[in-house]
Amino acid sequence: MTDAVDLAARVREGELRLHELDDHADPDVAAAARRQLVESETDASLDSVGDYGFPAAAAEPNIENMIGAVQVPMGVAGPVAVDGGAAEGEAYLPLATTEGALLASVNRGCSVVNAAGGANVRVTKSGMTRAPVFRVTDVVEAEALVEWVRDNVDRLREAAAETTTHGELLDVTPYVVGNSVYLRFRYDTKDAMGMNMATIATGAACDVIEAETDASLVALSGNLCTDKKPAAINAVEGRGRSVTADVAVPREVVTERLHTTPEAIAELNTRKNLIGSAKAGSLGFNAHVANVVAAMFLATGQDEAQVVEGANAITTAEVRGSGSDGDLYVSVSLSSLEVGTVGGGTKLPTQAEALDVLGIRGGGDPAGSNADAFAEYIAAGALAGELSLLSALASRHLSSAHAELGR
Ligand SMILES: CC(C)(COP(=O)([O-])OP(=O)([O-])OC[C@H]1O[C@@H](n2cnc3c(N)ncnc32)[C@H](O)[C@@H]1OP(=O)([O-])[O-])[C@@H](O)C(=O)NCCC(=O)NCCSC(=O)C[C@@](C)(O)CC(=O)[O-]
Ligand SMILES: NC(=O)C1=CN([C@@H]2O[C@H](COP(=O)(O)OP(=O)(O)OC[C@H]3O[C@@H](n4cnc5c(N)ncnc54)[C@H](OP(=O)(O)O)[C@@H]3O)[C@@H](O)[C@H]2O)C=CC1
Structure with a gap:
């Protein structure tokens, strides 16, 4: 701590720059010195920020001017049954969020997907771009x-x-x-x-x-890539993985577990996700795919700014079968989901453990298969989230659910 106080004093006196501290002390001491300095120049106490559970050296490739870590609660939804091109079987989905009711919603969706026999998921196009x-x-x-x-x-x-x-x-x-x-x-x-x-x-x-x-x-980047900005080119041509999930939910599962009907969900999807989004000029023709993408990105060390592209998704819903016997078919297609199981923040301890929950940490065999499976699990989670939120809207449970779980 004395080292940290001394280093902070040297920065204050203009002898060292904030970002040079790692050259004079190990990364944890450098972070402590920065906290000292920020605390002394603001009214903030950084005790919680400084109470992190990994060596600062582990984050050296991930951050500069580190002062500590933010902790986001993480939960699991599922398990959800997935029949994928790379993902196979049942998996718990790790999600990090501060939005009450989100995990409950995705969890409900997973149980509905399972009751319907599982989700079909496939990566249909793959490729990272730079323009x-x-x-x-x-x-x-x-x-x-x-x-x-x-x-x-x-x-x-x-x-x-x-x-x-x-x-x-x-x-x-x-x-x-x-x-x-x-x-x-x-x-x-x-x-x-x-x-x-x-x-x-x-x-x-x-x-x-x-x-x-x-x-x-x-x-080197002329914005036609397009990274971290909403862009039609990603929605049309894809970026990262283009991945689609679907499920056919028997009518009785919809009525019993989702408290609504296939017809109500299909109509809601058309008027909200398709017409409403078109009128708004939105690139997201879905209800809340961003929720699942963001929460799984945070849990697993993905680049959180790429939630912008990850949420480029279209949800469809239709009634299959005739008369009042029809079942509910729902699909979600994410056109530009940029994910990795190596590199970026995937090596950080909590993020690596979250990837272990999915069984996809590190390089796959064959190479690329872990990231394909990861994209498929996220798409299955997005499908579960869409099913549950659309149902909550159709049955008018959205505000009561958030009043109960989100406050
Ligand atoms: C909250 C529910 C699930 C209740 O739904 P319910 O059907 O009344 O709940 P239930 O008590 O009958 O339980 C059904 C299942 O839900 C799950 N479940 C239920 N409670 C929990 C819990 N505490 N923790 C974990 N899982 C839970 C669990 O799977 C459970 O099955 P079980 O395991 O008991 O057999 C439902 O009302 C719901 O899903 N509401 C929608 C909430 C939602 O999706 N919020 C997302 C965020 S909204 C937003 O950010 C975007 C928005 C809305 O602005 C976008 C837009 O414009 O559309
Ligand atoms: N530079 C930029 O413009 C931008 C950078 N970023 C940042 O980029 C980072 C992610 O970049 P990314 O290239 O994914 O990660 P890395 O820079 O970490 O590169 C991946 C590394 O993993 C190695 N590798 C080992 N096994 C595998 C495998 N099975 N499949 C693929 N690679 C393997 C690669 O080796 P080898 O190459 O020899 O094959 C490479 O060294 C994030 O931190 C993100 O925030 C984000 C947006 C823009």
């Missing part, structure tokens, strides 16, 4: 660049391959806007979410393009 923007003189040069890229994808693939063993360049799609050319590189990043991998590999490919053409790189 640099190049300046060219005019449209003639733009066309020349596009042609060069088309003829030299193998050279770009080789340059990318020198930077990664797991990553593989799949394709490059050009977009021209006047004298700006955007090249959307798409990679198979196996079990990594892949944003560092794709960025580093694209940097190497851009060096080749600049050496061989008249184009000048303006930025």
Whole structure:
């Protein structure tokens, strides 16, 4: 502690910068010194922030200027039965949230999915993208660049391959806007979410393009990727994993466990998730997929800003069968779910344990299968959440549920 007090004093006197403390002390002492400083300059007490349960050194690749950790309550929903391309069997879903009623809702949805025989889930498209923007003189040069890229994808693939063993360049799609050319590189990043991998590999490919053409790189990311911003390109073309889950719920399960009818849910889905979302100009044609994506991202060490893309989802609901005997078919399709079971925050102790709950920590065999299974579990959780919330709205239980569980 004396070390921490001394270090904080040296920062206060202008001798050291806040971010240089790790060069003078081990990461836990450096964090304590920063807390000292912040406490002395604000009215805050940081006792709880400083009471974290892992060595600060473990978080070195994840954060700078660390002062401690925030703790978010984590629970489990399920188990939920999943018939996936990579995921198979029953799994508990780890969710970290502060929203009361969310776990109860997903848990109810999981029990309904199980009563219906489980969810079918498949990853239908995969690939992490990075789209640099190049300046060219005019449209003639733009066309020349596009042609060069088309003829030299193998050279770009080789340059990318020198930077990664797991990553593989799949394709490059050009977009021209006047004298700006955007090249959307798409990679198979196996079990990594892949944003560092794709960025580093694209940097190497851009060096080749600049050496061989008249184009000048303006930025390694030209926003057509599109990372961490709402964007139709991700909803249409996909980014990360595109994954779809569905289930056919017998009518009696809907009435007994969800207190409503297949017809009411189908109508609600059309008027709320489809028409309401269209009128709002929303990219999310769903009820609360973001809730499940965010809670599972937080629990498992994903990049939380990518909930923006993860929530690009469409929920459909229809009555299957005739007359008053029909069952309820519900699907949810997440077009751009960016997940990894290696890299990022996945190695941090609590996050790694949450991945163990799903049985998918680290690299899969074959490579990529763990991240595929992870995407499928999230989609199954999103399906459960949609089923439960739509039912609560149809049966007018939403406000009472939140009054009871969320306050
Ligand atoms: C709260 C329920 C589930 C009650 O629903 P219920 O059917 O009255 O509950 P129940 O007591 O009959 O229990 C049914 C099942 O629910 C689960 N369950 C029930 N209670 C718990 C609990 N304490 N802890 C864990 N699980 C629980 C559990 O699976 C249980 O089965 P059991 O295991 O007993 O056989 C229901 O009313 C519900 O799901 N409401 C919806 C709540 C919800 O989805 N909130 C999400 C957040 S809303 C939001 O953020 C987005 C929004 C709304 O703004 C988006 C939009 O615009 O649409
Ligand atoms: N740079 C950027 O622009 C951005 C970065 N981020 C951040 O990027 C990080 C995630 O990047 P990401 O590339 O996923 O992670 P990492 O940067 O950690 O890269 C993944 C690493 O895991 C190795 N690896 C080992 N086994 C496997 C396997 N089975 N499948 C895939 N890779 C494996 C890879 O080796 P090898 O490459 O040799 O194959 C690579 O070194 C997050 O921290 C995120 O917040 C987020 C947005 C933008």
